[in-house]
Amino acid sequence: xxxxxxxxxxxxxxxxxxxxxxxxxxxxxxxxxxxxxxxxxxxxxxxxxxxxxxxxxxxxxxxxxxxxxxxxxxxxxxxxxxxxxxxxxxxxxxxxxxxxxxxxxxxxxxxxxxxxxxxxxxxxxxxxxxxxxxxxxxxxxxxxxxxxxxxxxxxxxxxxxxxxxxxxxxxxxxxxxxxxxxxxxxxxxxxxxxxxxxxxxxxxxxxxxxxxxxxxxxxxxxxxxxxxxxxxxxxxxxxxxxxxxxxxxxxxxxxxxxxxxxxxxxxxxxxxxx
Numbered sequence: 001x002x003x004x005x006x007x008x009x010x011x012x013x014x015x016x017x018x019x020x021x022x023x024x025x026x027x028x029x030x031x032x033x034x035x036x037x038x039x040x041x042x043x044x045x046x047x048x049x050x051x052x053x054x055x056x057x058x059x060x061x062x063x064x065x066x067x068x069x070x071x072x073x074x075x076x077x078x079x080x081x082x083x084x085x086x087x088x089x090x091x092x093x094x095x096x097x098x099x100x101x102x103x104x105x106x107x108x109x110x111x112x113x114x115x116x117x118x119x120x121x122x123x124x125x126x127x128x129x130x131x132x133x134x135x136x137x138x139x140x141x142x143x144x145x146x147x148x149x150x151x152x153x154x155x156x157x158x159x160x161x162x163x164x165x166x167x168x169x170x171x172x173x174x175x176x177x178x179x180x181x182x183x184x185x186x187x188x189x190x191x192x193x194x195x196x197x198x199x200x201x202x203x204x205x206x207x208x209x210x211x212x213x214x215x216x217x218x219x220x221x222x223x224x225x226x227x228x229x230x231x232x233x234x235x236x237x238x239x240x241x242x243x244x245x246x247x248x249x250x251x252x253x254x255x256x257x258x259x260x261x262x263x264x265x266x267x268x269x270x271x272x273x274x
Contacts, residue, residue, distance in 0.1 A: 018068035030218035043209035146177025
């Protein structure tokens, strides 16, 4: 393995310069540039087909760029692919868990495959970290979408990779599941892991990211903190209005109330005289 240098430790966790990628006549990436600081959450925001997954696949050495350079944890993705793979973990758009096994068995299996000592302790620590201890012995087929995704992220952390890629981590989840995953992602950065998150959900990037880059038309259109991006537009006109709760607010409040009461909430009819 290549020895880690001081420059690799002190430089950005991810460095991308001039990435280009085409599929025949379709130009997917047309000169993409960005850096990701160590221990931060970086959101790559864009609509479907913007090229977010293509960027991630290049950085994970699953795809070769046509032009440009990129490094992860100080290692060049083209010439030091093996070192890059040892430094990263990738969680795709669908949870890669074995539904027949329990949550704990999934974690211990991965730890054993990586030849780590004391896989049981590693599994128990991750189950506690992602609030899955109570469900440790249950088959994953009985887990909710949010629980499966949290287990998937926990599995990707076995071996303590310094950089993790989350490609659309909350796709298909309900509001409660999305919030569970958001908490797990914040937990990652809190432990010093660098996170590159791709998403098409604006509120997800707003909730999680230290920096946000908007990918559109194969290029990074803007890149900055949320405050910096908001300053690109003129200040909003101040108006005093009554703020109405969103449907998501109502959903989460009712679910939380049901959990506190321990009983099923009675059927509520809205907008009737009954």
